[in-house]
Amino acid sequence: MSKPDRICVGSIAGAFGVRGEVRLKSYCAEPTDIAAYGPLWTEDGSRSFHVTLTRPVAAGLGAKLAxxxxxxxxxxxKGTGLYADRDRLPALPDDEFYHADLIGLEVRDPGGATLGRVLSVHNHGAGDLLEIRQADKPAPLLLPFTRANVPTVDLARGLLIADLPEGLG
Known part of the structure; x- marks a missing residue:
């Protein structure tokens, strides 16, 4: 499984003030680190921005974009995703992953049966949820991304093992 060259680290939530300042939503573990990973790119790579943080604002960070x-x-x-070059981001410990690296992984149960593929990763504040497109069902499965539920992630093989809790799936 190939890794994307750029990772989404935030998005522009809208204008802040009248002089071109924006409100950023940072997806970084330490929100202010977003400015250190620049230049930040649009998803299609057509534009890049050098970011200068100005102040904390409601639900984000105030920033000037060059x-x-x-x-x-x-x-x-507004709504533009901001992407950092992967080589500008910190290396992660063995048990942590960038969401972009999980998307597309094949999901198998502990016995080796295919359950589906990871469509996306969501976080609504209580931890990450894997959205899995199930091989044999029309509705996706939402699986809490915990060590108990996902004991194995093998990025090199493009695979994760999911031990579904009773009643899920």
Missing amino acids: GVTSKEAADAL
Whole structure:
């Protein structure tokens, strides 16, 4: 399984003020680290931004993006994902993973039967949830990403082993 060259580290939540400042939503473990991973890119790689954090704001961080000088320009970027080059990000311990590396992994049960593939990773504040497209069911499965539920992640083989809790799946 190939790793993406860039990892989504945040998004632009909208304009903040009238001079082109934006409100950033950081997906980094330490939110202010987002500025250290620049330049940050749009998903398609067509634009890059050098980020200067200005202050904490409600539900995010205030920031100036190089080249964004008006409220209108900042508003036009609302919803834009911000991606950092993978080689600018810190190496992770063996038991931690970037969400982008989990997406697309094949999911098998402890006996080796295929359960599906990881479609996405969600976090609504209580921990990560893997959204798994099940091989034999139309509805996706949401599995808490814990060591008990997912004892093995093998990125080299593109595989994770899921030990589903009773009643799930």
